Amino acid sequence: MNKSMNSIYEKIHQQIKKVVADAFLACANNKSIPQVELPEISVEVPRERGFGDFSTNIVMQVARQIKMPPRKAAELLIQAMDLTGTYIEKVECAGPGFINFYLNRHWLYDALRLIQEKKEHYGELDMGKNIRVNVEFVSANPTGPLHMGNARGGALGDCIASVLKKAGYDVTREYYINDTGNQIEKFGISLEARYLQQLLGEEKVAFPEDGYHGEDIIQHAKDYISKYGDALLEETPEKRREILAQYALPINIDRIREMLAAYGIEYDVWFSERSLHQSGEVDETIEFLTDHGYTTEKEGAIWLNGEKLGLEKDEVLVRNNGVPTYLAADIAYHRNKFVKRGFDWCINLWGADHHGHVARMKAAMAPFGVAKDKLEVVLFQLVRLYRNGEIARMSKRTGKSISLEDLLEEVGRDAARFFFNLKTSGSHLDFDLDLAVSQSNENPVYYVQYAHARICSLIRRLKEEEGVILKDTDSINPEVLTESEELDLIRKLSEYPEEVRLAAKALEPSRLTRYVMDVAANFHSFYNACRVKGVEEPLMMARLMLVDSTRIVIKNVLDLISIHAPEKM
RNA sequence: GCGCCCAUAGCUCAGCAGGAUAGAGCAACGGUUUCCUAAACCGCAGGUCGGGGGUUCGAAUCCCUUUGGGCGUACCA
Numbered sequence: 001m002n003k004s005m006n007s008i009y010e011k012i013h014q015q016i017k018k019v020v021a022d023a024f025l026a027c028a029n030n031k032s033i034p035q036v037e038l039p040e041i042s043v044e045v046p047r048e049r050g051f052g053d054f055s056t057n058i059v060m061q062v063a064r065q066i067k068m069p070p071r072k073a074a075e076l077l078i079q080a081m082d083l084t085g086t087y088i089e090k091v092e093c094a095g096p097g098f099i100n101f102y103l104n105r106h107w108l109y110d111a112l113r114l115i116q117e118k119k120e121h122y123g124e125l126d127m128g129k130n131i132r133v134n135v136e137f138v139s140a141n142p143t144g145p146l147h148m149g150n151a152r153g154g155a156l157g158d159c160i161a162s163v164l165k166k167a168g169y170d171v172t173r174e175y176y177i178n179d180t181g182n183q184i185e186k187f188g189i190s191l192e193a194r195y196l197q198q199l200l201g202e203e204k205v206a207f208p209e210d211g212y213h214g215e216d217i218i219q220h221a222k223d224y225i226s227k228y229g230d231a232l233l234e235e236t237p238e239k240r241r242e243i244l245a246q247y248a249l250p251i252n253i254d255r256i257r258e259m260l261a262a263y264g265i266e267y268d269v270w271f272s273e274r275s276l277h278q279s280g281e282v283d284e285t286i287e288f289l290t291d292h293g294y295t296t297e298k299e300g301a302i303w304l305n306g307e308k309l310g311l312e313k314d315e316v317l318v319r320n321n322g323v324p325t326y327l328a329a330d331i332a333y334h335r336n337k338f339v340k341r342g343f344d345w346c347i348n349l350w351g352a353d354h355h356g357h358v359a360r361m362k363a364a365m366a367p368f369g370v371a372k373d374k375l376e377v378v379l380f381q382l383v384r385l386y387r388n389g390e391i392a393r394m395s396k397r398t399g400k401s402i403s404l405e406d407l408l409e410e411v412g413r414d415a416a417r418f419f420f421n422l423k424t425s426g427s428h429l430d431f432d433l434d435l436a437v438s439q440s441n442e443n444p445v446y447y448v449q450y451a452h453a454r455i456c457s458l459i460r461r462l463k464e465e466e467g468v469i470l471k472d473t474d475s476i477n478p479e480v481l482t483e484s485e486e487l488d489l490i491r492k493l494s495e496y497p498e499e500v501r502l503a504a505k506a507l508e509p510s511r512l513t514r515y516v517m518d519v520a521a522n523f524h525s526f527y528n529a530c531r532v533k534g535v536e537e538p539l540m541m542a543r544l545m546l547v548d549s550t551r552i553v554i555k556n557v558l559d560l561i562s563i564h565a566p567e568k569m
Numbered sequence: 570g571c572g573c574c575c576a577u578a579g580c581u582c583a584g585c586a587g588g589a590u591a592g593a594g595c596a597a598c599g600g601u602u603u604c605c606u607a608a609a610c611c612g613c614a615g616g617u618c619g620g621g622g623g624u625u626c627g628a629a630u631c632c633c634u635u636u637g638g639g640c641g642u643a644c645c646a
C-alpha cells in the first residue's frame with residue numbers, strides 16, 4: 001500500500017479515471033469512438049448498492065460530442081478496459097449509459113489497514129497545502145454577553161476552522177474586537193447613565209432610549225463605584241464615558257474569552273479595531289483609495305465610489321464630522337489580513353442580517369489587488385429556541401433573553417455544539433432545548449457518544465476479562481470479515497477522508513456531524529449482528545480491529561467538532 | 570419598490586457543479602434481551618420536492634414566473 005495515501009477513495013477514483021481515460025484512448029486508436037477532449041471524469045457512489053461500488057456518467061456527458069448513443073459507447077469502452085492492477089472486478093453498462101464498477105473486497109480491507117496505520121491522523125488531507133487561511137468568527141461587540149447568534153456562529157466558525165485544518169490548510173482563528181466607534185460610544189453613555197443613577201438616584205438621570213439596557217451595565221457601574229468611588233462626578237461627560245468604557249471593555253472581553261473557552265473555542269488572534277485606527281492603517285487605507293480614484297467627496301463626507309466598483313450605490317467612508325465609518329475600518333482590517341499579513345484566503349462568518357455587507361466588502365478589496373473569491377463570507381441563518389414545544393425567548397435563570405452562558409448551563413457544551421453543527425449554515429435552525437438535554441433515543445448526541453462508550457467498554461472488557469488486546473495490524477487477516485454488517489461498517493469508515501474533503505470544499509462541517517451519526521448507526525447494527533468476545537481467534541482479532549477502527553473514526557470526528565467522546569456512559 | 574436567503578414525509582432536516590426507483594432521524598405501528606452497555610437493534614409504513622411554465626436524452630437540482638415566510642436597503646455595526 002502506498003504510504004503517503006490518505007484516502008482509499010482517492011486511490012479508487014484515480015484507478016477508475018485512468019481505466020476510463022485509457023479505454024477512451026484505445027477506442028480512439030481503433031477508431032471505434034471519435035477522439036474528443038474529455039471533461040473531468042466524475043466518479044460517484046451509486047445510490048443503489050446493486051449498481052456497483054462506484055460509477056461514472058462520463059459517456060452521457062460526451063454523448064453529443066462523440067455523436068453516439070451512450071450505451072453503445074459505454075459497451076465499447078468496457079470492452080477496451082484494462083483492469084489489471086486495480087480493485088475493479090467487473091464493469092457493466094446500465095441505465096441510460098452509466099458505467100458501473102464492481103470492486104473486489106480488498107479495497108475495504110485496505111481501507112481498514114489504512115485507519116490502523118494512520119490512527120488519529122486518519123482523515124487528514126493535503127488539499128490546503130501551503131495555503132494560509134484566516135477564519136474570523138463571532139467577533140461580537142464587547143458591549144454585552146454573547147447571544148444565540150454568536151453561539152451558532154461560534155460553533156460553525158470553529159468547526160470550519162477545524163475542518164480546514166484537517167484538510168491541510170494553515171488555519172488562523174481570529175476574533176475581531178469592535179472596541180471603538182458608535183457602539184462603544186453608546187456603551188460609554190449607557191455606563192455613564194447607570195453610574196450617575198447609582199450615585200444621584202435613578203429618577204434624577206434619564207437613561208438613553210437607544211442605550212444598552214442590560215443588567216450587566218448596571219453591575220459594571222456598581223462595581224466601578226465600589227472600586228474607585230464617585231470621583232468621576234467631577235469629570236467632563238466625555239472623559240467620564242471614556243474612563244467607564246475603558247474600564248468595562250477589558251472585563252467584557254475577558255468574559256467573552258472565558259465563555260468561548262468554556263464552549264470549546266480558542267482563538268489564535270484577538271484583533272482590535274481600535275489598534276487599526278491608532279496605527280494609522282484606517283487613514284492609510286482611505287488615502288490609498290483616494291489616490292487611486294475610488295473615492296469622491298460630497299456633502300462634507302468622503303464616499304466610496306460604488307459605481308467604479310460595481311456596487312449599486314456609494315458608501316460613506318468618512319462622515320462629515322471627520323470620523324471614519326465601520327466600513328472604512330473594515331476595509332482597513334481586511335487589507336491588513338490580505339496585504340499586511342499575507343493570508344491567501346479569508347473566511348468570515350456573519351449572521352444573515354449582514355448579507356448586505358458582503359458585496360460591498362468583496363468589491364472594496366479589488367483596489368488592493370485582492371480577487372473576489374479570496375474573501376469568502378459564510379452567512380448563517382439565525383436561531384429559534386424551542387422549549388415545551390413553544391418558542392423560548394427568555395432564560396430560565398435570568399428572565400432575560402437567552403445568552404450563550406444560559407445555553408451552556410441548560411444543555412451543556414456537547415449538545416450545543418452538536419446541534420449547531422447538525423444543519424447546513426444556510427438553513428434556519430430550530431433548537432429544541434428539551435431534546436438537547438433528554439437522555440433518550442431521540443437525542444442524536446447521546447446516540448453517537450454511546451457508540452463510542454460501547455466500543456471502549458468492549459475493548460476494556462476484552463482486555464480485563466480475556467487478556468485480549470489488538471495485535472499488530474500485519475498479523476491480522478481482515479479478510480475473515482464477510483458479514484454484510486461488517487462490510488457496511490468498513491465501507492462507512494472508508495468514506496471519512498472523502499467526507500472531510502467535501503466538508504472543507506463546501507465549508508459545511510455539518511456533513512461530518514451527520515456522517516458520524518451514520519458511523520454510529522452502522523456500528524450499532526454490527527454490534528447487534530456480530531459478537532467479538534467469545535468467537536474464535538482470527539475472527540475475533542479481525543473484528544477487534546474493525547471495532548477499534550470505528551473508535552478511531554468516531555473519536556476523530558468528535559474531536560474535530562470539539563465534543564467529548566466518553567469512554568463510559 | 571429593489572436586492573438576498575428559505576420552502577422536500579406528520580415534525581426536524583439531507584440531497585441541489587442535472588443523472589438510475591427522491592433519502593435520514595424523530596414521531597406512529599409491530600417485533601428483539603439466559604449473549605460484549607436495550608442511551609441499542611430489526612421490520613412496517615409515510616411524498617403533486619410550495620404552484621405554473623421553460624431549457625434536454627434526463628430537472629428537487631439550471632432559467633423565467635407566481636405564492637408564502639425571513640432579512641437587507643443608515644454619514645448603525
